[in-house]
Amino acid sequence: MKDYEDFPPIVIKRGKGIYLYDENGKQYIDAVSSWWVNLFGHANERISSALADQAFQLEHAIFANFTHEPAIFLAEKLAEITPDGLNKVFFADNGSSAIEVALKMSFQYHMQKNRPKKKRFLALTDAYHGETLGALSVGGVDLYNEVFQPLLLDTIRAQGPDCFRCPFNEEPGSCNTPCITYVEEQLKRHHEEITAIIIEPLIQAAAGMKMYPSAYLRRLKELCVQYDIHLIADEVAVGFGRTGTMFACEQAGITPDFLCLSKGLTGGYLPLSVVLTTDEVYEAFYDDYGTMKAFLHSHSYTGNALACRVALEVLQIFADEHVIEQNREKSNFMKEYAASVFQHQPYIGEYRQTGMVGAIELVINKETKEPFPSEERVGYQIYKLALEKGLLLRPLGNILYFMPPYVITKEEIKTMIDLANEAIQQWKQGGSSRVYLINSKSGGSEVE
Numbered sequence: 001m002k003d004y005e006d007f008p009p010i011v012i013k014r015g016k017g018i019y020l021y022d023e024n025g026k027q028y029i030d031a032v033s034s035w036w037v038n039l040f041g042h043a044n045e046r047i048s049s050a051l052a053d054q055a056f057q058l059e060h061a062i063f064a065n066f067t068h069e070p071a072i073f074l075a076e077k078l079a080e081i082t083p084d085g086l087n088k089v090f091f092a093d094n095g096s097s098a099i100e101v102a103l104k105m106s107f108q109y110h111m112q113k114n115r116p117k118k119k120r121f122l123a124l125t126d127a128y129h130g131e132t133l134g135a136l137s138v139g140g141v142d143l144y145n146e147v148f149q150p151l152l153l154d155t156i157r158a159q160g161p162d163c164f165r166c167p168f169n170e171e172p173g174s175c176n177t178p179c180i181t182y183v184e185e186q187l188k189r190h191h192e193e194i195t196a197i198i199i200e201p202l203i204q205a206a207a208g209m210k211m212y213p214s215a216y217l218r219r220l221k222e223l224c225v226q227y228d229i230h231l232i233a234d235e236v237a238v239g240f241g242r243t244g245t246m247f248a249c250e251q252a253g254i255t256p257d258f259l260c261l262s263k264g265l266t267g268g269y270l271p272l273s274v275v276l277t278t279d280e281v282y283e284a285f286y287d288d289y290g291t292m293k294a295f296l297h298s299h300s301y302t303g304n305a306l307a308c309r310v311a312l313e314v315l316q317i318f319a320d321e322h323v324i325e326q327n328r329e330k331s332n333f334m335k336e337y338a339a340s341v342f343q344h345q346p347y348i349g350e351y352r353q354t355g356m357v358g359a360i361e362l363v364i365n366k367e368t369k370e371p372f373p374s375e376e377r378v379g380y381q382i383y384k385l386a387l388e389k390g391l392l393l394r395p396l397g398n399i400l401y402f403m404p405p406y407v408i409t410k411e412e413i414k415t416m417i418d419l420a421n422e423a424i425q426q427w428k429q430g431g432s433s434r435v436y437l438i439n440s441k442s443g444g445s446e447v448e
Contacts (some may be wrong), residue, residue, distance in 0.1 A: 007384060015042025018408050020392065028387065031402050031416050032394045036205070036237050038268030040317055041407040047267050047313050054309035063091070063303040070308035077315050078276060081246060083255040086276035090295075091303045095236035096130025098260040098273035099198070101297055103134050105277065106196040106230045106258065109284045112293055118195040121153065122186055122229075124160030128206030129198060129234050138198050141206055156190050158183040160204060161212035164350050164361060165369055177216040180223075187227050196230035196257070197223075201248035202354055205237040208399040209359035211352050217252035230257040230281075236273070240264035240314075241324055242403065244331060244355030257281060267314040272307035323406055331356050334402065334413050341421050347428065358402040360420070372398050378427070386423035393420060400424075 011023040018041055019027045020034075030038065040047065054070065061068055075089040090105070092098045103121060110118040123129070123138040130136070136145050137153035140160075145152065159182035163170075168178045187194065201217055204210040224231040233256035238248045242264070245251055249259070258281075262273035287293040301307075317323065335353045342351040342360055349363035362378055364370045372378045379395025386393045393400050400420060404413070 010387070017041040017043075018405050018412060026390065028390050028392045029404070029412065029416050029419070030392050031404050031420070032392060033264075033403050033405050034268055035263075035394070036242075036403055037263045037266075038405045039240060039264045039314060040267050041405045042268070044267065044407075046317060047269055047310055050313035051269060051306060051310050054306050058305045060301065060304050060306070063298075067303070068305050068308075070305050070312060071303040074308045074312050074315075075274075077312065078261075078274060081315070082259055082276050083247065083249050085255045085278050086259055087279055088277050088282045090275045090277070090297075091308075092262075092273040092275065092297075093271045093299055093301055093304075093307075094130075094273050095234075095260065095262040096132040096135045097299070098236060098262055098275050099129045099135040099138070099232075099234060100132055101275045102198070102232045102258040102260055102277075103138070103196070104297060105275070105281065105295055106232065108295060109230070109281055110195050112284050117193050120156055120190070120193050120195065122156045122158060122183070122190070122194050122197045124158055124183075124199060124204070126160055126162075126204055126207035126210065127198070127200060128204070129200075130236075156186055156194065158186045160207075160210070161216055162210060163212050164210070164352070175213050175215070177213060177219055180216055180219045183220060184223060187223055187229070191227040191229060194227070194229050196232050198232040198234060200234050201238060202243045202251065203238050203248070203357060206396060208361070208396045209352070209357060209401045211354045211357075211359070214248075214252040217249065217254055221252070221254040221256070224257075232256060232258040232260065234260045236260055236262045238357075241318070241327055241406065242355055242357055244324075244328060246318070246324060265314065266307055266310045267317075269310045270304070270307040271301075272304065272311055327356055327406055330406075330408065330410065330413065333410050334358055334417070337414055338402075338417050341417055345424070347424070356403065356406065360400040360424075362398040362400070362424075374398075382420075382423050382427050385426050386420060389419045389422055391416065391419040391423065393423070 012020050013023050014021050018030055020030050021027050058068055078089055079087050090101055092101050121138050123140060125140045127140040129139050131144055133151055136148055137155050139145050161179045221231055233249050235247055239261045249256060257278060259276040266272050285293050285295045338351050338358055342348045347362055349361045349366050349369050352359050362372060364372055374397060379398050379400055382400060383393050383395045402416060
């Protein structure tokens with residue numbers, strides 16, 4: 001909040017397509033889809049019309065012993081398009097809640113299968129799964145977790161994949177994912193007490209858009225089967241086409257035991273999340289009332305009709321407009337153009353991309369990959385410069401990333417990348433309070 005004293009919040013009056021417009025009429029390219037939720041542009045006519053139509057029919061109804069068509073049709077559609085075997089749908093209202101649902105459901109499943117030792121979860125370093133206490137417990141980003149450690153679950157942690165700074169010196173494109181051994185070692189020691197492993201498939205987003213190959217997911221699923229442990233796939237951020245396929249798990253050819261979805265599910269319009277699971281999990285909760293095996297987790301707006309209707313329209317747009325196919329062409333263009341702009345710049349250690357998600361990693365020295373000190377807030381400085389140019393980039397520490405709405409054109413992609421580059425160049429030329437000298441032998445040295 002103190003930052004806002006020097007850099008006040010920008011008041012947004014309206015949005016259209018990939019653009020946001022402030023109270024003075026200035027436009028900004030929304031290069032981050034307003035925290036990764038917007039898929040088909042602001043004020044999308046089809047989604048807005050569906051929302052308005054539903055609002056005049058039913059806005060909400062109690063979801064206990066009642067249901068409605070938008071929820072029924074949405075559940076059917078999600079079961080149809082997600083990986084095989086995910087036939088049961090549980091409604092929640094945001095990504096963190098979906099994670100809580102999956103954690104609780106996995107734990108209760110094992111309790112009802114008479115496996116009382118299974119009380120812990122395994123998660124990766126640098127993971128991010130939300131900010132409720134359960135979600136924080138399986139997260140691994142100190143910025144969010146550290147202060148709450150006394151309140152959190154006792155989670156087992158395994159070193160996650162870090163392809164940019166690979167400790168095994170694997171080459172991109174030929175990686176045999178030796179880093180999976182970190183997980184395997186923990187499973188050998190703790191498998192009897194682990195109920196589930198949770199992972200962000202293909203991209204650890206809040207960690208800095210860390211991207212890794214689908215082979216890692218395949219090997220992880222094999223380990224879960226071997227040790228009778230659930231796999232929770234957190235596709236809250238990466239689902240609905242972000243990685244190049246409708247769901248990231250598709251690229252590994254796996255079906256998780258729980259699939260958590262939110263963000264893009266409603267195209268940025270309304271809060272909604274779902275957890276999909278298998279018939280096997282469902283059957284562990286199916287019994288007479290007196291056994292008290294039901295899964296109890298609810299909130300007042302469960303299965304909200306407006307949100308479900310909007311989500312249905314989002315899924316229909318995917319089908320009608322062949323979005324995944326179009327995105328492949330756009331993502332190829334974005335990758336090639338971004339690489340041509342950023343590849344040889346001294347402070348850019350890597351430009352990486354998976355599907356429609358691109359990331360620029362800023363470093364002091366390209367050879368050593370030494371990061372800028374966090375207190376320098378380099379990404380934040382560039383973010384402010386980019387806003388002056390009409391580009392919204394929300395940094396993740398030293399990472400700048402692109403996750404634009406899918407309605408972006410190739411020309412707008414080019415403009416987005418050019419403006420980001422202009423902001424970086426301005427920072428290098430004096431937009432920053434510090435200058436770093438590049439020396440291949442000694443690394444980066446800092447001078448006032």
